[in-house]
Amino acid sequence: MGCAGGIFKYLKPAAVMETLTIVKIGGNIIDDEKKLSSFLESFASIQGNKILIHGGGKLATTVAEALGIPQLLIDGRRITDSQTLKVITMVYAGYINKNIIAGLQANGCNAIGLTGADANMVQAHKRAHLQTDYGFVGDIDSVNAGFIQNLLQAKYSLVIAPVTHDMKGVLLNTNADTIAQAIASAMSEIYQVELIYCFEKNGVLLDAGDDSTVIRKINKSGYDELKQKNIISAGMMPKLENAFAAIDKGVSKVIIGNAAYLQDLILHHSGTIIENE
Amino acid sequence: MGCAGGIFKYLKPAAVMETLTIVKIGGNIIDDEKKLSSFLESFASIQGNKILIHGGGKLATTVAEALGIPQLLIDGRRITDSQTLKVITMVYAGYINKNIIAGLQANGCNAIGLTGADANMVQAHKRAHLQTDYGFVGDIDSVNAGFIQNLLQAKYSLVIAPVTHDMKGVLLNTNADTIAQAIASAMSEIYQVELIYCFEKNGVLLDAGDDSTVIRKINKSGYDELKQKNIISAGMMPKLENAFAAIDKGVSKVIIGNAAYLQDLILHHSGTIIENE
Numbered sequence: 001m002g003c004a005g006g007i008f009k010y011l012k013p014a015a016v017m018e019t020l021t022i023v024k025i026g027g028n029i030i031d032d033e034k035k036l037s038s039f040l041e042s043f044a045s046i047q048g049n050k051i052l053i054h055g056g057g058k059l060a061t062t063v064a065e066a067l068g069i070p071q072l073l074i075d076g077r078r079i080t081d082s083q084t085l086k087v088i089t090m091v092y093a094g095y096i097n098k099n100i101i102a103g104l105q106a107n108g109c110n111a112i113g114l115t116g117a118d119a120n121m122v123q124a125h126k127r128a129h130l131q132t133d134y135g136f137v138g139d140i141d142s143v144n145a146g147f148i149q150n151l152l153q154a155k156y157s158l159v160i161a162p163v164t165h166d167m168k169g170v171l172l173n174t175n176a177d178t179i180a181q182a183i184a185s186a187m188s189e190i191y192q193v194e195l196i197y198c199f200e201k202n203g204v205l206l207d208a209g210d211d212s213t214v215i216r217k218i219n220k221s222g223y224d225e226l227k228q229k230n231i232i233s234a235g236m237m238p239k240l241e242n243a244f245a246a247i248d249k250g251v252s253k254v255i256i257g258n259a260a261y262l263q264d265l266i267l268h269h270s271g272t273i274i275e276n277e
Numbered sequence: 278m279g280c281a282g283g284i285f286k287y288l289k290p291a292a293v294m295e296t297l298t299i300v301k302i303g304g305n306i307i308d309d310e311k312k313l314s315s316f317l318e319s320f321a322s323i324q325g326n327k328i329l330i331h332g333g334g335k336l337a338t339t340v341a342e343a344l345g346i347p348q349l350l351i352d353g354r355r356i357t358d359s360q361t362l363k364v365i366t367m368v369y370a371g372y373i374n375k376n377i378i379a380g381l382q383a384n385g386c387n388a389i390g391l392t393g394a395d396a397n398m399v400q401a402h403k404r405a406h407l408q409t410d411y412g413f414v415g416d417i418d419s420v421n422a423g424f425i426q427n428l429l430q431a432k433y434s435l436v437i438a439p440v441t442h443d444m445k446g447v448l449l450n451t452n453a454d455t456i457a458q459a460i461a462s463a464m465s466e467i468y469q470v471e472l473i474y475c476f477e478k479n480g481v482l483l484d485a486g487d488d489s490t491v492i493r494k495i496n497k498s499g500y501d502e503l504k505q506k507n508i509i510s511a512g513m514m515p516k517l518e519n520a521f522a523a524i525d526k527g528v529s530k531v532i533i534g535n536a537a538y539l540q541d542l543i544l545h546h547s548g549t550i551i552e553n554e
Contacts, residue, residue: 063367066344086372090340094371095363098440098448101394106446112396117378118389119433150431156396163375169383171375 020049020191021266024180028200029259030057030096040100042262044107049152049191051183053160054100055176060091080135080173088173089163097161104157111157116164117171119147122179124164124172138164138172143186181242188250195251197239198259203272208233217273220244243274297326297468298543301457305477306536307334307373317377319539321384326468328435328460331377332453337368357412357450365450366440374438388434393441394448396424399456401441401449415441415449420463458519465527472528474516475536480549485510494550497521520551
């Protein structure tokens with residue numbers, strides 16, 4: 001029996017590094033019941049270790065408006081006051097997360113839904129405000145890789161809502177792209193990790209208006225060049241910054257592409273591949 | 278490394294049966310921030326294996342009303358239509374569950390918040406309706422005791438929201454007293470289980486209006502007598518039925534008492550003790 005408790009205490013790489021697929025989906029899939037259902041079927045069919053990280057959707061705004069909580073945006077970013085945090089915790093950690101779990105279980109995928117507060121999986125601190133007070137927004141301090149490893153070893157798939165905590169009792173709204181990057185980076189010490197950012201376009205595009213202009217591969221020097229030429233759209237920048245941060249910290253590959261073609265993204269047949277070389 | 282995956286597969290009693298404390302709290306504590314905070318401090322200080330099961334609170338009704346979802350009650354019971362289920366999933370599995378987790382983590386208790394859908398922990402089916410259609414309400418079929426055991430062995434405390442699923446993608450609103458009983462019963466094959474039902478009164482009362490008339494012990498024959506004399510209030514009946522169901526299935530003791538005195542309940546210094554003898 002001794003080993004049962006013990007396995008959660010020691011964190012060490014497997015003799016042969018197993019693969020781990022981490023997929024992040026955004027609000028546009030979550031808001032579309034049919035797209036989400038089809039996506040969950042694809043995700044459930046991924047072989048081996050897998051983690052799904054989801055963003056929010058329009059539901060949070062709808063619920064906030066219905067509850068009479070005004071939604072403040074500064075430079076396009078939502079300000080998370082205490083009432084908005086309440087809505088985010090309800091919608092992200094409750095409604096969206098548990099419906100994804102029920103959907104995956106129905107597809108034979110034994111999933112567990114968690115936030116960063118659970119098992120202190122992702123610890124963060126409230127963002128200090130120099131110019132703009134974003135409210136209850138978390139910047140990540142640490143990822144409990146041992147906890148995640150042990151659930152994966154026991155053949156569970158994890159579904160993570162973008163809510164963290166500060167260990168002082170405060171929940172924090174946290175960017176899902178950044179959580180995906182932080183978890184992928186932490187797990188890359190133990191697994192060969194591929195991180196897939198799914199969204200509504202086919203990849204990083206040369207021409208933002210033309211879905212057939214996918215850039216198939218980007219490395220660091222190529223990225224610098226694209227930036228200099230102003231080819232990368234403002235919306236794509238944070239995703240690529242996260243992608244290169246992940247690569248720098250040991251993630252094998254980051255793939256950016258269309259959620260509708262998840263299987264193709266996994267097989268590297270679609271999307272933009274971000275890697276070191 | 279082989280044993281790591283293996284421990285989740287086999288379910289066997291420990292050589293010496295460890296104790297497991299299962300506590301259920303209701304809406305009246307959840308609705309009161311100060312009471313809840315004090316309760317969580319007490320719960321965090323419980324030594325050894327522990328599980329907290331929480332009910333809902335007034336917040337679900339408030340949110341439903343704000344969203345314009347009419348709340349139907351038949352014989353005092355809430356009818357869970359699809360819109361109400363949405364609210365329950367948001368409030369119970371999201372807001373309440375994750376705030377409890379953050380609160381316990383702040384008190385040094387390494388807790389994980391789950392619903393019955395997570396890891397297929399509590400599987401249920403939608404209640405068949407003979408006279409009244411209660412909507413998306415679940416009756417429990419099975420408890421995944423092995424999953425719970427392994428989290429406990431790894432020193433995590435569990436916090437469970439009263440939402441289950443049917444393995445077909447449907448979430449179900451499920452009575453928290455009954456979930457507590459079903460989990461306590463299932464775990465009693467592996468642990469020496471004590472189940473504590475916390476509410477706003479000091480225990481089962483001889484005079485419902487007088488908190489000093491706590492019945493200290495009730496066994497089965499005593500219960501039959503109290504029922505015959507109409508001493509048990511209608512509201513207390515389901516709790517006692519669940520208590521005796523738990524005892525019949527191997528739970529050592531059930532204690533019913535005031536959430537404000539959790540430590541006294543654990544030490545059997547307060548509340549009503551339900552046991553076989």
